[in-house]
Amino acid sequence: MAKRSTLALVAAGVGSAAVAGYGLSIGRDLWKTTKRSQGVIIVAIALFGAVALPVVGGRGLVRGHDRGPIAGLLITFVGSVCLILVGFGLAFCLLGYLTYDETLPNAGLHATALVCAAITGAFAAIGMMWGAVQRPSRLRTFAVSKANQQFLDNIGFKETGGEDITHYDPSGQALRLLEHHKDRLVFMAVGRRGKRAFIDLDAAGQMTGYSGIS
Known part of the structure; x- marks a missing residue:
């Protein structure tokens, strides 16, 4: 039974012109700094994705979900596997960029792929262990929730x-x-x-x- 809630967004209009002007000034300065650091930012995002996505994907495979067969196949399995593969792709691009050797292009790419596969597998395994720890509690919660919904419907x-x-x-x-x-x-x-x-x-x-x- 889904929990219902209402979210409200409140905006204050006092001094809006001054705030907007100040915000635009800060935004321009931030954009200049960002442009100078694009390479570092891209590497940081790729590194984060290479680590986080396989962990999240591995966890999603085994942690247990309250989904039907189709959603289970598409979201739980396919979605989780895609996260792991995207994590592998980011790791491969990042490590390949940092270690590429023009004199041995094929050998270098093969070695990079093997290393990235091992790294991605390790992070996915960490995620699966995390999900396995969460699974019993989540499945109990889903079972109790279904029983409660059945109770409410019955009465x-x-x-x-x-x-x-x-x-x-x-x-x-x-x-x-x-x-x-x-x-x-x-x-x-x-x-x-x-x-x-x-x-x-x-x-x-x-x-x-x-x-x-x-």
Whole structure:
């Protein structure tokens, strides 16, 4: 069950012209500095990608996901493998650029490819180990979430996505979620002064019962 939230962006207009002018000045100075350091920036980005992408891809392969078969194939497998391959490509370009030897072009590229494959594989393995550590907890969370959604559907508990009225209980009573404790969710009965309702939770956070209005 997806968590609903509302994001708001607020802009202040006081002194906007002065702020804009100052910002443009800073932007021009930053752009000049960036142009002088493009080579260093590109190398830094490539190095970061060569390390991070295989780790993220390896982790994504094994950490467990709440996806259907098609999304699992396209996002979990194909997407993760693509991240690893892009990481390999960045490593190959970076290392090849730094070590290229015009006298031995083919041998140099072959050696570079082997080194990059080993490096990428090592980082992907780190990601897979990271994902393996996360997997049991994530799978338990997904299982509890599915069980909770099934519980809510079975008793006819509906979510509104609003703030004043967040839910309707099986009798149609409007509720507002007040508190979330380890053993229960507490709701206020909207329009009924001092009345509360509770959903009981077990130690894993799975819903076990609805109290009704009391």
